[in-house]
Amino acid sequence: MRRLLPGPVLCAALLTAGPALADHCPWDTLVALPGQLNDGGTAVAYKTNPARIEVGKPFSIEVVACIDDEKHMAPSRIRVDAGMPMHGHGMNYQPSERKIGPGHSSFDGMVFHMPGHWQIMFDVYEGDKRQRLNQKISVKR
Amino acid sequence: MKLSRTACAALLAGAAIVLTGAATAPTTFDDDETALIVSHGPWPVKTDADPSNRVSGKPAAIAYGKTLFESNDLSVDRQRSCATCHQADLAFADGIMRGIGLTRVDRNTPALFNMRLNRWFGRDGKSDSLWAQSIAPILDARELGMTPTTLKTRLATTQTLSDGYRQIFGAAPAAHEAETVMVNVAKSLAAFQETIVSGKSSFDMFRDGLAAEDPAGIAGYPEAARRGLKLFVGKGRCDLCHFGANFTNGEFHDIGLPHFPEPGRVDKGRYGGIQQLRKSRFNLLGPFNDDKLRATAGFTRHVRLTPKNWGEFRVPSLRNAARTAPYMHDGSKATLEDVVDHYSEIPEDRPHQDGEKLLRPLNLTDAEKADLVAFLKTL
Numbered sequence: 208m209r210r211l212l213p214g215p216v217l218c219a220a221l222l223t224a225g226p227a228l229a230d231h232c233p234w235d236t237l238v239a240l241p242g243q244l245n246d247g248g249t250a251v252a253y254k255t256n257p258a259r260i261e262v263g264k265p266f267s268i269e270v271v272a273c274i275d276d277e278k279h280m281a282p283s284r285i286r287v288d289a290g291m292p293m294h295g296h297g298m299n300y301q302p303s304e305r306k307i308g309p310g311h312s313s314f315d316g317m318v319f320h321m322p323g324h325w326q327i328m329f330d331v332y333e334g335d336k337r338q339r340l341n342q343k344i345s346v347k348r
Numbered sequence: 349m350k351l352s353r354t355a356c357a358a359l360l361a362g363a364a365i366v367l368t369g370a371a372t373a374p375t376t377f378d379d380d381e382t383a384l385i386v387s388h389g390p391w392p393v394k395t396d397a398d399p400s401n402r403v404s405g406k407p408a409a410i411a412y413g414k415t416l417f418e419s420n421d422l423s424v425d426r427q428r429s430c431a432t433c434h435q436a437d438l439a440f441a442d443g444i445m446r447g448i449g450l451t452r453v454d455r456n457t458p459a460l461f462n463m464r465l466n467r468w469f470g471r472d473g474k475s476d477s478l479w480a481q482s483i484a485p486i487l488d489a490r491e492l493g494m495t496p497t498t499l500k501t502r503l504a505t506t507q508t509l510s511d512g513y514r515q516i517f518g519a520a521p522a523a524h525e526a527e528t529v530m531v532n533v534a535k536s537l538a539a540f541q542e543t544i545v546s547g548k549s550s551f552d553m554f555r556d557g558l559a560a561e562d563p564a565g566i567a568g569y570p571e572a573a574r575r576g577l578k579l580f581v582g583k584g585r586c587d588l589c590h591f592g593a594n595f596t597n598g599e600f601h602d603i604g605l606p607h608f609p610e611p612g613r614v615d616k617g618r619y620g621g622i623q624q625l626r627k628s629r630f631n632l633l634g635p636f637n638d639d640k641l642r643a644t645a646g647f648t649r650h651v652r653l654t655p656k657n658w659g660e661f662r663v664p665s666l667r668n669a670a671r672t673a674p675y676m677h678d679g680s681k682a683t684l685e686d687v688v689d690h691y692s693e694i695p696e697d698r699p700h701q702d703g704e705k706l707l708r709p710l711n712l713t714d715a716e717k718a719d720l721v722a723f724l725k726t727l
Contacts, residue, residue, distance in 0.1 A: 302650065321588055
């Protein structure tokens, strides 16, 4: 009979096996979303809800990220934030994440409180390594 | 033949000359400016009842709220009411630099028009609903100085207030917990305040005329106000914060005013407001929100506290600006001319300037300042 690993050893093995067991990102979903960014093999796709961002009105943003656009691997974490670089300020609200699946999340509570040039920052993590992809968006009154 | 909006605006302006007999060339607006101007309406904005307040929009609660608003029984010394500082003939403000209840407070008393359009309440946005904000002056030791218990006793022992309460909330005040009585009083006060809506201004007539390309609609709008409006949406960039039908983004900015109500004591502004909001039992995430799904609590759930919030105050609506002097959160600007001077000459090396690059001195001429004030007076 094959011997099982002791419980603590098995747990430790599973916990440290994160990167090796990395999930695939939902590539089919990624290519279907309207917003597309790609930098150095990291691909991000997004869709805002509602589609047209209105100044002062809350919106959510669905994001799919792949850290390897060949192997379609999911990142360990996605973070989304936004700011107005020319004004030197960010959003007054902190988006909250709803995980949909590996490499696939929705962020609620986004609000662009002023008209003008905004920049959405998509931070894609592979462990501690972060890659930032930016999307410029102009919002009118 | 179809005319462009610019051509229409020029023609309309020409018509205005004929109708007003003005001798000089009138101010015209291009398509972009016209779109910006039209975005400040229509007025009034249609609003729904507040889902967080089950008596919002209910006639009986509105009438009871008015009674409470004017009742000295809501103050610990029975010498003052909400209406003492929010006087109907002073745009529901008090016309003085800083409000005076049982003692003087740190901030200017805000006017109460069009409150249903607000997202945040109070100069620092410490409340996320009008009813929660209505609790604040009742409990503030500098304003009405009550406690939930004294308020409950006062209602229970004052026949008219007790009867009104029972009619709306289905039981006498004595049958409810003190905190519940206080929240119900606040919700009635909010129901009344929601009905204080300002009427159409001369700007609104002009804006509607421009939107409808109607010469008669724009004819009566003063030329100085037109020049001021052009500055407002152009060189002044005022409408980056004062946009929409209510002329505000409803958010918070540091505009370079002092943070100290008196030497050695700081007014934290929005930073303190968010801290108070988060620890309040009366915020929209708490047990007194009548919107059980908490759909109304999204802004409260996501609001972010950062060091830049220090010294920020809520961007006020500019409607009725001519009636709401003095100005700013601390009432430090006596006139609209003083306000325009502030933005025209705001120092670039002021504290915290690095956190908000938006405000730069406008360097307006005296004529431009006068035009901007003329425009503000039409709101």
